Every structure is written in C-alpha cells, then in structure tokens.
Amino acid sequence: MSDPNFDGAITGRPAGVTSRPAGQSNRLDSPILPPGLTDEDVVGRWLAAKASGRGRLSPATLAQYRTEAERLFWYAGQAGTPISAWTLDDFTAFVVFLQAPAPWAIRNPGVRRGSPDWRPFLGPLSDRSAGQTQKIVTSLFDWLRDVGYLQRNPAAGLPAVGRRLPEKQPRFLSPDDTALLREAIAARPERSREACLAKARDLFAVDLFERTGLRTTEAVRCRMGHVKIEPVPAELRREFPDAPPFQWLLRVEHGKGGKARWVPCDEIALSLQAYRMAYGLSPVPAPDETLPLLLSVRRTRFGIWKGLRSRTGVWNLITGLCDEALAYARAHRRRIDAERFETASTHWLRHSYAKGLAAAVSNGLDARAALENMGHSDLRTFNQYVDDEPLKRALATALARARGAR
Known part of the structure; x- marks a missing residue:
C-alpha cells in the first residue's frame, strides 16, 4: 500500500501523464516487496521507512523529502x-x-x-539547493537498489552539484553580544505580572541556547523533568578534584536523526532556578515534571502553564530579543554591529556554544565530548566553528611573523 501522505504530494503531476510500467532492464522483481507495485507505491514505502524507527527523520526533514519526491515524479512525467x-x-x-x-x-x-497551472518550481534552484535535491534523490535510488527494486543506481558516480568544503561558520554572537542581550532584558520595567515572567523566561532562554547549544526543535521538545542533578561519585572526584559535588545535566530525547544525548547544563542552573521561582515553581524540577522547558507567560483554562511548542514561536522569541537589544543599544548610544543583531537567530546562539567548545578542545577537551555535546556525528561539521574569526587570525598571524623577523 502506498503512503497516503505521499500520494497527496504528487497531485501536481500534469494531467494525462502517468507512470508507464517499467519493463526496462534496470527494474527487478524485489524479493522483499509485494508484486505489482508502481514506482509511486515503492517511493511511498521509502518515505514511510524514513518516518519510522529510531533514526526517523524530523517532520521538517521528512517534508523536504516529500517535496523532492514530488519534483522527481513531476519531472519524470514530463x-x-x-x-x-x-x-x-x-x-x-x-x-x-x-x-x-x-x-x-x-x-x-x-x-x-491542484490548479492546472501548478508546478513544483518557483524558479531555478541554487547550487546548494540543487545539490541537496541530488543528494536526497540519490539516496532514494540507493534504497531502491538495496531493496531489490533496481539493479543499479542511475546516479552512481555523478559528482554532486555545489559540493564544496564547508565554510568556517561566521554566524555567532560574541560574549559581548549576549551580555548586551541580557542587559537589555534586565533593564525592562516590571509593570505587570506577565512582564516579570517574561523577563525571567527570556534571561533563561538566552542562557539555554548560548550555554547548551540546543537546536530550536530540541528545546521545544525538552521538558522540565529532563533536567537531572547527578551526584559526582568518588572515583570521578579523584579524576576531577575541582569538580562540584553535583552536576546538572539536560536530557535531549529527540535530537537530530532521533539520537538522544545528555548535555551538561551547570552553567544554566542559576537562571533556571530563578526562572522557575518567578513562575511559582520549586527551584529544582521534579524527575516526572512534564511542563515544557520554555514556558509561555499564560496558563491554560485549567491553570497549567502553557509552553512555547513550535520552532517558529521560539525563533520569534530570540529574534525579538535581538531586536530589543539593538533598540536598547541605540537608545543608549552604544556602538554595536547592527547587522549581526538584525540577522541573528537561535542557531547563532548554538554556534556561540560551538565556538566555546572549539576553544575548549584546544585546551584539552576530548573532541568526542564536544561532538556529543553538540549532537554532531562528524568532526568535519564541528570543525566549521574552529578559527571562525578572520580578524583575530590576521592579528595572530601578524604578531607571529613580527616575532619571527626580530
């Protein structure tokens, strides 16, 4: 049976165009698929597989896969x-x-x-977007080959469009930038109960993204009960003699690709407690507490605190804070890189955390620990955050060369 969501995704196929039965040499009778399936049926099963299991795709990524399947079949029909x-x-x-x-x-x-004039393209794709489409469709053909539906992948050996080494990541907020964010929030007048709640929540939100590196979707899915205070056992205290008696940890149950991880969160412990007390909650979350980690300033009709439950809501919160900080800086005649605050988002704060981890790696942190904290699986991805300040690198180069010339 085909995936009904996928069937709805290809309604833009031009009228009168259907997939012809494939009798060509690349088509096989798969030993693990039912006989008589059409190409659309089989691709629907591919999408269903991508939506299942521990490594299932996120809803946003799955939607992109459906879009690429839609483009593929529309083109094949043409x-x-x-x-x-x-x-x-x-x-x-x-x-x-x-x-x-x-x-x-x-x-x-x-x-x-649904309109006869509908097409799956609004214009030419950029190199990056075309490369992403090629990557997804190539993985589809790999799967069709692996399940015995095709003999060969017709994309095998074709260079990827737009393939290039990842650029060093310049999109981050510096410690001075985030200090300005906190200063602008702290300077707000507390004229109402909601204003007090928003101030505590927003200070915590800046800490959360800058000091844990969570992705927006991960933060939306986190609950208060995912925070854990773990006692440090004697054997670890011998290895880390300066360690505190307890370590705060945050459980990310739904990371990218369905991967769960624990993130150290000692650095947000104080703002978390202040934030919770502002909401009338106990300073430390209970293990079974199901309240969202990021709360609204309003309650449900049953008196329970609402949460920020969408990526858009959290994105709007952080970008709004950046706009607020920019206005605050201008009102106080502070020199500031306005363009950075105008374009910053939650992911910039994640990059800020990654930059700090990169510095920690140079000071002895195991690179595998940095990868696990970020939820990365490839060191090349993490390396984007290393040496991402050209000006600092230029000054260091000039200093080193001057010393060598003496």
Whole structure:
C-alpha cells in the first residue's frame, strides 16, 4: 500500500501523464516487496521507512523529502520515462533541469496546488539547493537498489552539484553580544505580572541556547523533568578534584536523526532556578515534571502553564530579543554591529556554544565530548566553528611573523 501522505504530494503531476510500467532492464522483481507495485507505491514505502524507527527523520526533514519526491515524479512525467527506467543520462538531465528549468516548468506566485497551472518550481534552484535535491534523490535510488527494486543506481558516480568544503561558520554572537542581550532584558520595567515572567523566561532562554547549544526543535521538545542533578561519585572526584559535588545535566530525547544525548547544563542552573521561582515553581524540577522547558507567560483554562511548542514561536522569541537589544543599544548610544543583531537567530546562539567548545578542545577537551555535546556525528561539521574569526587570525598571524623577523 502506498503512503497516503505521499500520494497527496504528487497531485501536481500534469494531467494525462502517468507512470508507464517499467519493463526496462534496470527494474527487478524485489524479493522483499509485494508484486505489482508502481514506482509511486515503492517511493511511498521509502518515505514511510524514513518516518519510522529510531533514526526517523524530523517532520521538517521528512517534508523536504516529500517535496523532492514530488519534483522527481513531476519531472519524470514530463520526460515520459518512469524513474525505474532511468539511466545515468536521464539522471544527469534531471540535475541540469533543476538548475535551469524551462519557463513552462515554473509556476507563477500565488498558484495553488491542484490548479492546472501548478508546478513544483518557483524558479531555478541554487547550487546548494540543487545539490541537496541530488543528494536526497540519490539516496532514494540507493534504497531502491538495496531493496531489490533496481539493479543499479542511475546516479552512481555523478559528482554532486555545489559540493564544496564547508565554510568556517561566521554566524555567532560574541560574549559581548549576549551580555548586551541580557542587559537589555534586565533593564525592562516590571509593570505587570506577565512582564516579570517574561523577563525571567527570556534571561533563561538566552542562557539555554548560548550555554547548551540546543537546536530550536530540541528545546521545544525538552521538558522540565529532563533536567537531572547527578551526584559526582568518588572515583570521578579523584579524576576531577575541582569538580562540584553535583552536576546538572539536560536530557535531549529527540535530537537530530532521533539520537538522544545528555548535555551538561551547570552553567544554566542559576537562571533556571530563578526562572522557575518567578513562575511559582520549586527551584529544582521534579524527575516526572512534564511542563515544557520554555514556558509561555499564560496558563491554560485549567491553570497549567502553557509552553512555547513550535520552532517558529521560539525563533520569534530570540529574534525579538535581538531586536530589543539593538533598540536598547541605540537608545543608549552604544556602538554595536547592527547587522549581526538584525540577522541573528537561535542557531547563532548554538554556534556561540560551538565556538566555546572549539576553544575548549584546544585546551584539552576530548573532541568526542564536544561532538556529543553538540549532537554532531562528524568532526568535519564541528570543525566549521574552529578559527571562525578572520580578524583575530590576521592579528595572530601578524604578531607571529613580527616575532619571527626580530
């Protein structure tokens, strides 16, 4: 049975165009799939597999996979060749089409799905977007080969569009920037109960993202009960003699790719306690507490605190704080990089945390611990945050060369 959500995703296929039965040599009778499935049926099962199990995709990533499947089938219908009959030339033509679609393939703004004029493209894709499409579709063909539906992957050996080494990550807020955020929040007048709550919550939110590196989605899914205070046993105290008797940890149960992890959170312990007390809660969360980690300033009709339950809500909170800090700095005639605050977001604070970890690695922190804290699986991803200040690097270079010339 095909995935009903996927069936709805390809309603934009041009009228009168259907997938032809694939009798070409690349198509096989899979030993693990039911007979008689169409290409759409099989791809629907691929999407269903991507939505299942421990390594399932996030809803946002899964939506992107559906979009790419939709584009793929729309193009295949226009080309008149089912994907199970594609050759390397067919796949190459598809990649070229992504970067320079014909005018008839581009829909006008405002055209809704289901209209005869609807198309899955608003214009040519950038190198980066086309490369992402190619990567996802290539993984689809890998899966079709692995389940015995195809003999070969028609994308095998094709260089990825836009492939380049990751650029050093410049999008972060410095300690001075985040200090300004906190100063602007602390300077707010407390004219109402809601204003007091928002001040405590917002100070905690800055701490949370800057000092734990959580992704926005991870923060939305965290609950108060995910905070744990762990006593440090004697054997670890011998290894770390300056360690406190207790360590605060935060459980991220739904990280990227479904991976869970523990994140050290001693640095947010004080602001968490102040935030909770402002809301009339005990300073330390109970293990079974189900309240969201990021709370609204309003309650439900049953008297329970509401939470910030969407990525958009949290993004709006942090970008609003950046706008507030910018206005505060201007009102007090403070020199500030306005462009940074105008473009900053929650992910910039995650990058700030990563930058601090990169410095900690140079001071002896095991790189594997840094990767685990960030929820990364590849050191190359983490290395984007190392040496991400060209000006500082230029000054260090000049100083070292001057010393060498003496």
